[in-house]
Amino acid sequence: MSDEPSLSNTSDDETALRAVTMHRPRWGDPTTPADLPAAAAALAGADAVADTGVDPDAVVLAEPAVPEAVRTALVKLLGASNVSADHRDRIDHTRGYSTTDLLTLRGGDGSDAPDLVVAPANHGDVVRLLELCAHHRVAVVPFTGGTSVVGGLTPQRAGFAGVVSVDLHRLDQLVEVDEISRTATLQAGLRGVRAEELLRANGFTLGHFPQSYAGAGIGGYAATRSAGQSSAGYGRFDEMVEHLVLATPRGTVEFGTAPRSAAGPDLRHLVLGSEGAFGIITEVTVRIHPTPTRRVFEGWGFADFDAGAAALRRLAQDGPMPTVLRLSDEVETAINLADPDDLGGDTGGCLAVVGYEGAAAEVDRRRDATTEVLGQAGGTYAGTEPGQAWRAGRFRAPYLRDPLLDAGVLVETLETVTYWSRLAEVKAAVTDAVTTALADLGTEPLVMCHISHVYAAGASLYFTVVCPQTPNPIEQWAAAKAAANTAIRASGASITHHHGVGRDHRATYHDEVGALAVEALRAVKRTLDPDGVCNPGILL
Numbered sequence: 001m002s003d004e005p006s007l008s009n010t011s012d013d014e015t016a017l018r019a020v021t022m023h024r025p026r027w028g029d030p031t032t033p034a035d036l037p038a039a040a041a042a043l044a045g046a047d048a049v050a051d052t053g054v055d056p057d058a059v060v061l062a063e064p065a066v067p068e069a070v071r072t073a074l075v076k077l078l079g080a081s082n083v084s085a086d087h088r089d090r091i092d093h094t095r096g097y098s099t100t101d102l103l104t105l106r107g108g109d110g111s112d113a114p115d116l117v118v119a120p121a122n123h124g125d126v127v128r129l130l131e132l133c134a135h136h137r138v139a140v141v142p143f144t145g146g147t148s149v150v151g152g153l154t155p156q157r158a159g160f161a162g163v164v165s166v167d168l169h170r171l172d173q174l175v176e177v178d179e180i181s182r183t184a185t186l187q188a189g190l191r192g193v194r195a196e197e198l199l200r201a202n203g204f205t206l207g208h209f210p211q212s213y214a215g216a217g218i219g220g221y222a223a224t225r226s227a228g229q230s231s232a233g234y235g236r237f238d239e240m241v242e243h244l245v246l247a248t249p250r251g252t253v254e255f256g257t258a259p260r261s262a263a264g265p266d267l268r269h270l271v272l273g274s275e276g277a278f279g280i281i282t283e284v285t286v287r288i289h290p291t292p293t294r295r296v297f298e299g300w301g302f303a304d305f306d307a308g309a310a311a312l313r314r315l316a317q318d319g320p321m322p323t324v325l326r327l328s329d330e331v332e333t334a335i336n337l338a339d340p341d342d343l344g345g346d347t348g349g350c351l352a353v354v355g356y357e358g359a360a361a362e363v364d365r366r367r368d369a370t371t372e373v374l375g376q377a378g379g380t381y382a383g384t385e386p387g388q389a390w391r392a393g394r395f396r397a398p399y400l401r402d403p404l405l406d407a408g409v410l411v412e413t414l415e416t417v418t419y420w421s422r423l424a425e426v427k428a429a430v431t432d433a434v435t436t437a438l439a440d441l442g443t444e445p446l447v448m449c450h451i452s453h454v455y456a457a458g459a460s461l462y463f464t465v466v467c468p469q470t471p472n473p474i475e476q477w478a479a480a481k482a483a484a485n486t487a488i489r490a491s492g493a494s495i496t497h498h499h500g501v502g503r504d505h506r507a508t509y510h511d512e513v514g515a516l517a518v519e520a521l522r523a524v525k526r527t528l529d530p531d532g533v534c535n536p537g538i539l540l
């Protein structure tokens with residue numbers, strides 16, 4: 001390699017990030033908002049009117065509907081300071097962080113606000129509050145970081161005596177580190193950033209860094225089968241999980257007794273991805289790794305997306321595997337939203353970001369071997385600067401959505417996963433469907449795509465869509481998303497690789513798995529949650 005790799009501990013990397021308290025409808029640390037990049041203003045169109053939406057404090061909420069007896073019992077169980085009907089608390093637990101969620105709240109609609117926000121201190125509290133809510137038919141929404149983008153925090157209210165959001169932030173302990181087995185037991189309310197801090201103090205990393213890292217947490221990762229940006233090296237979150245503890249209205253169930261077992265089906269996978277529909281995950285034991293002593297992030301250029309995808313496939317199938325492996329298509333390479341200063345810059349072709357983490361000698365060995373494969377596959381080494389720039393900006397990128405929405409730009413993402421043999425077809429079908437749907441509304445979009453999670457058999461596709469807003473951007477996005485869902489299903493891909501099902505994907509998910517499978521899941525729900533109070537309308 002011509003340039004010396006940097007061992008990075010810069011102030012803007014994941015080791016320096018602090019967990020922040022987010023306030024809907026804006027992202028991240030309120031003291032560090034993003035400015036609208038000058039070049040992005042043009043994306044809004046000539047008629048755009050700047051609008052930051054209704055002040056959240058002015059959003060009108062219904063009187064809390066939970067029966068007084070339930071509220072009194074919750075106060076007795078958790079203490080008055082952990083049972084809140086405060087306006088700001090309710091707003092901050094209203095829906096998630098999809099663009100539709102944000103636009104709905106910006107429009108002054110607080111109709112999905114929970115009646116109460118409660119904060120249990122431990123597993124026993126969670127079991128008891130579930131029993132109580134089941135007895136009184138009050139719907140329960142588990143809340144870890146609140147960053148769901150699929151309507152996972154918007155339960156069905158009809159038929160229930162009220163809705164309680166269970167914020168798990170007090171379950172924030174690193175329970176145990178088993179250095180010999182290299183596992184750690186984490187309470188579910190731990191935010192990802194804090195979990196990493198605690199593990200780092202013990203010489204370990206979890207290696208799970210989703211783009212929502214500033215907000216999301218352990219319970220949410222497990223409940224949604226989250227995938228972090230280092231999935232090539234560390235795996236998806238569901239692949240890291242050894243053991244889970246689930247609180248249900250009928251008591252406690254534990255899943256996972258050994259690293260591999262032939263004792264029937266692997267029941268951990270009933271809970272991973274269950275999105276609160278079967279109960280509340282209170283504790284997760286995960287695999288951990290020694291803190292890396294070397295990190296290198298670099299860029300590779302490819303003539304086009306197909307050439308880049310073929311190179312990634314070679315690595316995924318025959319190795320070696322870097323820790324981070326992602327490929328932007330031509331449009332995303334040219335329009336780099338993660339680096340606002342670079343907006344509009346056109347380097348041509350496609351950029352791949354390749355990252356390595358681990359012990360120094362092992363990183364060097366893996367990097368040399370990967371370099372050889374990528375070179376043979378037609379890649380051009382672009383130095384460490386593009387990789388470092390991506391790493392430095394990756395957790396800032398979500399901040400950009402707020403000024404874009406303020407300026408009248410519609411921006412949203414969607415994702416899917418398919419086999420390598422169908423990847424190009426699925427990419428083209430989704431791009432075409434979204435483009436046609438939005439162009440029909442007079443708002444021709446930019447549709448960008450990248451691969452960020454690879455497997456021997458296939459890869460995920462992640463799309464970012466940007467266009468001027470129409471007067472009704474919620475309906476506008478609904479049209480685009482419906483077209484994308486149809487294209488995804490018609491091309492045989494899955495409705496989601498890592499965002500999950502929630503309410504938004506429920507119908508398409510049921511179509512994907514089939515009626516009998518849905519019936520089987522309903523039977524599980526009936527057993528664990530006979531009154532159906534656990535996140536009703538989510539997943540099932």
Ligand SMILES: Cc1cc2nc3c(=O)[nH]c(=O)nc-3n(C[C@H](O)[C@H](O)[C@H](O)COP(=O)(O)OP(=O)(O)OC[C@H]3O[C@@H](n4cnc5c(N)ncnc54)[C@H](O)[C@@H]3O)c2cc1C
Pocket residue numbers: 096097098141142143144145146147148149151152153168188209210211212215216217218219220221222223224225226227228229274275276277279280281282398498499500502535538
């Ligand atoms: C800007 C942005 C970037 C994102 N990037 C990524 C990414 O890179 N990778 C990725 O995988 N996802 C990403 N997401 C989606 C989201 O962050 C993930 O789904 C994440 O795993 C959710 O974690 P959370 O702690 O915020 O969960 P929450 O939003 O609190 O909950 C998610 C769902 O799980 C349920 N739930 C929460 N906690 C529990 C629990 N303890 N037990 C049972 N059910 C529970 C909730 O009721 C809800 O249905 C992104 C979202 C945003 C807004």
